[in-house]
Amino acid sequence: AQRVTQPEKLLSVFKGAPVELKCNYSYSGSPELFWYVQYSRQRLQLLLRHISRESIKGFTADLNKGETSFHLKKPFAQEEDSAMYYCALSPLITQGGSEKLVFGKGTKLTVNP
């Protein structure tokens, strides 16, 4: 079974401090992993995906297959980073099927001034 675990429901840091949002997954194959973000009163949106190896808004995430983790990091947090962050996994596509997302329960990040 596929599962995504975000161990911290709440995370609070000060502006300018480094931030790391943890994500661990359980999946027997090689999944695709994503981070989604939901800012206050906005819709859920894609932040980044591991396949792109990109940095968005200063955030990066590295897939560690040995530790089955995909932690989200930013060296210097900003107040506008305060939001709900969801880690998600997409299992391998089944024949004739389509991909779905398995979400973690989310971490609410608060960046204090």
Added chain:
Amino acid sequence: KAGVTQTPRYLIKTRGQQVTLSCSPISGHRSVSWYQQTPGQGLQFLFEYFSETQRNKGNFPGRFSGRQFSNSRSEMNVSTLELGDSALYLCASSLGHRLRSSPLHFGNGTRLTVT
């Protein structure tokens, strides 16, 4: 470009009734997925439609169904509502059904309350 539009935004129904939720995807997007969000279970996949065909289904009872029309608009239906069906129902669209190349774009959701 207009985003994913879900109607209605809020619904209140009583147990035993049925409900239909609507989703208009971003223009040009052919895949529509539905997710249920509750405080206890978080975001859970319901089903996905691509070119009017259901391609994938989550672990929900048969009371939950959906369909997609030729213009890619989608509806989901829940029959014989139960209190536990109270949730935020999110619709998401994408160009294709390969998430690694076609990321999901979510709507604002429909908040369903069952009394």
